Amino acid sequence: MMASWAKQVQHELAGRGLAVASIPGKGRGLVAARSFFPGEVIISQEPYASTPNKISAGSSCDHCFSSSSLKKCSVCRVAWYCSSACQKKEWKLHQLECQAMAALTEDRKKMLTPTICLMVRLVIKRKLQNEKAIPSSGIDNYYPVDALESRILSSWYL
Structure with missing residues (x-):
């Protein structure tokens, strides 16, 4: 069940142009998976x-x-x-x-x-x-x- 939850989150993030990645020396983080325009809203959620x-x-x-x-x-x-x-x-x-x-x-x-x-x-x-x-x-x-x-x-x- 945990794997399906992780896939669901990855799918949601990918649809927003984002991904979770391991960042050397910092751990896990949210990163851009595509280019964004200046001033473009990257993520907004209730x-x-x-x-x-x-x-x-x-x-x-x-x-x-x-x-x-x-x-x-x-x-x-x-x-x-x-x-x-x-x-x-x-x-x-x-x-x-x-x-x-x-x-x-x-x-x-x-x-x-x-x-x-x-x-x-x-x-x-x-x-x-x-x-x-x-x-x-x-x-x-x-x-x-x-x-x-x-x-x-x-x-x-x-």
Whole structure:
């Protein structure tokens, strides 16, 4: 399975004109596999998961980080959105998060850190991808983390 994941990543990178290569004295790195024009975007990708930091919580959209026309989620009262379009784009992920947040007391909601919110979003996104409720790509495949985790656990029991 690891080999197929590596091939999938190599295929994704090749389509973008990039490759993974061993660089003497430096280790593995991402290199250009073709010529690029000055100013050409080489790689741009949405983050696997994101959340506003504590400073901007309540002052930026949970989806696009815009700071205009913000409205709180009417159910959990934790997430903020600048438009119904951003709220709809985020809904598959926020729906599960929203249920959990809505059950928290106001004191507990105040204790939520950006790190906790990000971890919740990571777990929810992985769950939805495993259930095929949302798509995943070769780039955001979670298999390497699972493989690393299982190797670490097996080394503890040796």
